[in-house]
Amino acid sequence: MADELTIAVLSGKGGVGKTMVSVNLAAVAPSATYIDCDVEEPNGHLFLAPDIEEERTVTVGKPEVDQSRCDGCRICTQACAFKALAYVKDRLLVFSEICHSCGLCYHLCPQGALSERQQPLGVIRRGKRGNLTVHSAEMRIGEPSGVPLIKALTQNINGGLTIIDGPPGSGCLVHETIAASDFCLLVAEPTRFGEHNLALIHHLVTMMGKPCAVLLNKSTGGYNPSEAYAKANGLSIIASIPWDEELGRITADGELAALHSAHYRGVFTSLLEAIKAEAHHA
Amino acid sequence: MIIAVPAESQSLDSPICQSFGRAPFYCIYDSETERSRFIENTAVKASGGAGVEAAQLLADQGVHILITYRLGEHAARILNAADAQILKAVDLSIADNIASWKERALNALDEIHSGYHHG
Numbered sequence A: 001m002a003d004e005l006t007i008a009v010l011s012g013k014g015g016v017g018k019t020m021v022s023v024n025l026a027a028v029a030p031s032a033t034y035i036d037c038d039v040e041e042p043n044g045h046l047f048l049a050p051d052i053e054e055e056r057t058v059t060v061g062k063p064e065v066d067q068s069r070c071d072g073c074r075i076c077t078q079a080c081a082f083k084a085l086a087y088v089k090d091r092l093l094v095f096s097e098i099c100h101s102c103g104l105c106y107h108l109c110p111q112g113a114l115s116e117r118q119q120p121l122g123v124i125r126r127g128k129r130g131n132l133t134v135h136s137a138e139m140r141i142g143e144p145s146g147v148p149l150i151k152a153l154t155q156n157i158n159g160g161l162t163i164i165d166g167p168p169g170s171g172c173l174v175h176e177t178i179a180a181s182d183f184c185l186l187v188a189e190p191t192r193f194g195e196h197n198l199a200l201i202h203h204l205v206t207m208m209g210k211p212c213a214v215l216l217n218k219s220t221g222g223y224n225p226s227e228a229y230a231k232a233n234g235l236s237i238i239a240s241i242p243w244d245e246e247l248g249r250i251t252a253d254g255e256l257a258a259l260h261s262a263h264y265r266g267v268f269t270s271l272l273e274a275i276k277a278e279a280h281h282a
Numbered sequence B: 001m002i003i004a005v006p007a008e009s010q011s012l013d014s015p016i017c018q019s020f021g022r023a024p025f026y027c028i029y030d031s032e033t034e035r036s037r038f039i040e041n042t043a044v045k046a047s048g049g050a051g052v053e054a055a056q057l058l059a060d061q062g063v064h065i066l067i068t069y070r071l072g073e074h075a076a077r078i079l080n081a082a083d084a085q086i087l088k089a090v091d092l093s094i095a096d097n098i099a100s101w102k103e104r105a106l107n108a109l110d111e112i113h114s115g116y117h118h119g
Helices: A018-028 A044-048 A075-079 A104-108 A147-154 A172-179 A192-207 A225-232 A244-250 A264-279 B050-060 B073-081 B095-104
Strands: A005-010 A031-036 A051-065 A085-088 A091-094 A116-131 A132-139 A162-164 A183-188 A212-219 A237-242 B002-007 B023-031 B035-039 B064-069 B085-088
Touching: A005 A264, A018 A031, A018 A044, A018 A132, A018 A183, A018 A212, A018 A264, A018 B023, A031 A044, A031 A147, A044 A116, A044 A132, A051 A091, A051 A147, A075 A085, A075 A104, A075 A183, A085 B073, A091 A162, A091 B035, A091 B073, A104 A116, A116 A147, A116 B064, A132 A147, A132 A225, A162 A244, A172 A192, A172 A244, A183 A192, A183 A264, A192 A212, A192 A225, A212 A264, A225 A237, A237 A264, B002 B095, B023 B050, B050 B073, B073 B085
Parallel strands: A005 A162, A005 A183, A031 A132, A031 A162, A183 A212, A212 A237, B002 B064, B064 B085
Antiparallel strands: A051 A116, A085 A091, A116 A132, B002 B023, B023 B035
16 A cells, blocks of 8 residues: 555744645645644644544543542652652642653552542544544643643554644654654754754654654755755755745635645645655655 | 751852752751751752652651742642741842741742643
């Protein structure tokens, strides 16, 4: 099956064009799954406007204490790698916001004073637009980690062509996104800050053993620190999209450039083909 | 009264450490005996949850008063549960802050920050 490929669109730095690239790649694919893993600020659905077919709540387990059973042995507070438990004045305190839901505390508690309680973390939605299936998530405000949402979203990778709009940065959410992908497209802008974050994400992707290539976005024709980084570090440059005010305007209007202009349809069709070729050679 | 102060080094002339959870030491001062001692902060190198671990350490020392520049919300919850009073440090040495406390010149710390968590 030629199209069996999961592409994660990443950047390190935010605002370089991850979503613009992801939604346009999804728009030119004859049939694909689009997953918005930027669960803290999902916006792919604004461009793709899918008809929502399913919505479900994702929960995470957090410890609940039965103070009457706790004898203050402190096995749990000492074992917790995230310091989400403390014991003060004969009471066990739980800090749910720090807890990573590993379950070690209730596993270890000799008194059975800790149990698991499911708490809502956010919702995930599935929708359709033509031959495109769109998955996105919305995390509850104030939640510290969207990793379980990304785990739930990436369960929808189904063997066809999947385009993942990645979260910014190079932390846990990005790590989880990379783990689910076959190939990483690193979008980079021509700034020092862009170059710095390109290096961070390149290191992470390389460390995780995933093939990758860089897409130079907003290229102005002048000196491009991200291009220099790619050349100096043997990072393949798959394409370059020149700075174009019109592209910015179309995107700011929430439109898909690939559907709006024949030129951009060509740009993203070629880009998708180039990614497939690069991924299959990797 | 047992007073705790985050310390840059093991001396009463030392400045108060700007960080609560990642202070290298805590000065533990007993106002009844007027003796002070320094304990190492085991949380200083924690990858996360330093404030919780440090607050647990001080709660276990039976601290009644904490004098600090800053405090995160989780650490504050632990110290509140331990019935400790949280006072705002002034920009002087540990000894000067303890002297100010004796003169009742320190105010309550009214700003509790939400921590420095990262993904």
